[in-house]
Amino acid sequence: MNLILLYTSDFITPHRVQISGRRHQHMRSIHQAQAGETFRVGVLNGLLGEGTVETIGEHSLTLSVRFDRAPPTPLPLQLIMALPRPKMLKRTLETAATLGVKDLWLINSYRVDKSYWSTPLLRPDKIREHLLLGLEQAGDTRLPRIHLRKRFKPFVEDELPALARNTRALVAHPYQAAPCPAAQDRPTTLAIGPEGGFIPYEVEKLREAGLNTIHLGPRILRVETAVPVLLSRLFPLTF
Missing domain, CATH: 2.40.240.20 (Hypothetical PUA domain-like; domain 1)
Known part of the structure; x- marks a missing residue:
């Protein structure tokens, strides 16, 4: 603490x-x-x-x-993530809060097991508990906002285009993608898939919403590893 x-x-x-x-x-x-x-x-x-x-x-x-x-400056980021498995969700919430993420969207995906949506960790009090642990670690006070979206297509078609507009809009995808761009302190929308990645249909829908695919190289990373690596590559973080 x-x-x-x-x-x-x-x-x-x-x-x-x-x-x-x-x-x-x-x-x-x-x-x-x-x-x-x-x-x-x-x-x-x-x-x-x-x-x-x-x-x-x-x-x-x-x-x-x-x-x-004042507390540390938040990242200019809207982070969109396929809902991780419960054990990983705890660490992901804490990591996101520690790194300065203030808007996190947890969404459904083909490779997200339906049982993940019934985990007690998605209760507001449990989400808050892990976000507070992340804030205590970072020395921050601004509580992140968490948005839950259980249906992929309505979110990507009806909400994501407006969220991504006028931002650096990216989806982390290890195949047929451009290298991760250089760090910039600018408004960004970033989507990260589940273990195994988004399926081709989902990648195409994300592209239609305005997101460009990027990769971190030939190594396939776990979500809990990909989050801090991507944020450290995309933003000029100082610790």
Whole structure:
């Protein structure tokens, strides 16, 4: 936990907070927080700053806080992904949040198993949990927006053309594609397929929606690997 995320419900006064639960336990057991010690804090969807520990109890901890800077700049990206298998979904959500993705569309695809859509990990509270872990890792406060689309064709035909318009519109596809373009800080729409990739029909529909196919070379990557590699190639990321 590189950042202690705070919520409006934590505030006792405008400059004092009380936290409990997972964050309290993490600060006690991992950080071994002591009174007077200072930590990085941030308000969810708000500013970053510092918090100084005032009291440490068995069930809660209080900090005096001040905020003086904005969170990291988001990536100018609309990320569209075929729904990964549940075990990979957790890591993908955390990675996307860590790297600054703020709009993530999870869509259906021929190679997406129907059972994936019934996983408890798609519950709003579970999605939020993993996004928060990614924000804490990155030191960010802006919560990503997650959009679920269970039908491929209506999404690609009715929504995607408008999303992709006036952006660098790309679909990662390892066959008959151009090399990944150079990093640019510009609005981008990027689609990433499931394990095994999009089928030819889906690739053609994505092209019709305005997306150009790109590849990363001869190696076939897992989705959880492809996401950070693609984002690091497409944007001038600084860490």
